[in-house]
Amino acid sequence: MAALAGKICVITGATSGIGLVTAERLAAMGARLVLVGRDRQKGEATLARLGGQSPRASVEILYGDLSLLAEVRRLAAEIAERAPHIDVLVNNAGAIFRNRGVTEDGFERTFALNHLAYFLLTALLRERMASPARIVNVASEAHRGVQLDLADLQGVRAYDGWTAYRRSKLCNILFTRALARRLAGSGVSANCLHPGFVATGFGDNNVGMFRTMLRLAKRTLALSPQQGAETSVYLAASPEVEGTSGLYYEKCRPRAPSPAAQDDAAAERLWGASAKLAGLLAQ
Numbered sequence: 001m002a003a004l005a006g007k008i009c010v011i012t013g014a015t016s017g018i019g020l021v022t023a024e025r026l027a028a029m030g031a032r033l034v035l036v037g038r039d040r041q042k043g044e045a046t047l048a049r050l051g052g053q054s055p056r057a058s059v060e061i062l063y064g065d066l067s068l069l070a071e072v073r074r075l076a077a078e079i080a081e082r083a084p085h086i087d088v089l090v091n092n093a094g095a096i097f098r099n100r101g102v103t104e105d106g107f108e109r110t111f112a113l114n115h116l117a118y119f120l121l122t123a124l125l126r127e128r129m130a131s132p133a134r135i136v137n138v139a140s141e142a143h144r145g146v147q148l149d150l151a152d153l154q155g156v157r158a159y160d161g162w163t164a165y166r167r168s169k170l171c172n173i174l175f176t177r178a179l180a181r182r183l184a185g186s187g188v189s190a191n192c193l194h195p196g197f198v199a200t201g202f203g204d205n206n207v208g209m210f211r212t213m214l215r216l217a218k219r220t221l222a223l224s225p226q227q228g229a230e231t232s233v234y235l236a237a238s239p240e241v242e243g244t245s246g247l248y249y250e251k252c253r254p255r256a257p258s259p260a261a262q263d264d265a266a267a268e269r270l271w272g273a274s275a276k277l278a279g280l281l282a283q
Contacts, residue, residue, distance in 0.1 A: 022232045
């Protein structure tokens with residue numbers, strides 16, 4: 001792995017699961033970390049854990065709800081204040097919602113948190129990215145077998161929590177492809193990954209049989225967070241991927257995503273729709 005001494009790494013969803021392990025490993029490589037979390041108690045525990053494992057680590061944690069556009073904008077401004085430049089941005093925060101809910105902005109929660117937050121935070125921090133720099137988007141193999149419904153991104157006509165999650169991961173891959181095209185020649189790369197089915201707190205925000213079955217699956221089938229973070233860390237720090245952009249990785253190797261995830265016309269339409277929803281001019 002490349003040394004990250006003096007490099008500034010921003011990681012969302014960094015107070016638990018693979019985000020926390022990613023933060024630990026990048027800190028051990030000498031990175032200065034700016035972390036984003038939602039829960040202050042978890043944030044304090046994260047600071048204590050990172051300080052105990054890497055006493056000289058430079059770590060800051062900012063708090064906010066990434067499902068809300070105003071919060072994403074506020075967090076981006078706070079990150080910009082603390083980071084004169086950004087060498088690595090890891091978009092990792094995400095969730096699954098069994099029942100449909102709507103944010104204060106009027107967006108379906110899965111779409112808002114899992115995709116629109118990636119899109120807007122990256123757009124707002126884009127001018128802060130160093131050259132070279134890396135953007136790493138955590139997607140999932142769950143994207144396979146679904147199509148993007150651009151006429152119903154908010155799941156108004158029909159909602160299923162698992163389908164909404166799968167579509168949000170498809171969005172992550174399409175976003176990465178469209179972003180990589182826009183970053184070409186800038187020295188900034190953008191790649192995405194499947195971390196595996198990982199035993200984290202993922203899904204614990206739900207109730208009932210859905211939560212019970214998910215917990216059982218995690219106990220019996222899932223990878224550890226340490227295993228799940230390997231590809232995120234690889235894309236953030238390995239010299240092997242220097243200059244590589246627009247690809248989807250699994251187990252630290254590039255892999256072809258689904259045909260729907262390779263549809264560049266759909267990626268461009270998603271980009272335009274996302275820019276409009278986020279209040280940005282299409283770029």
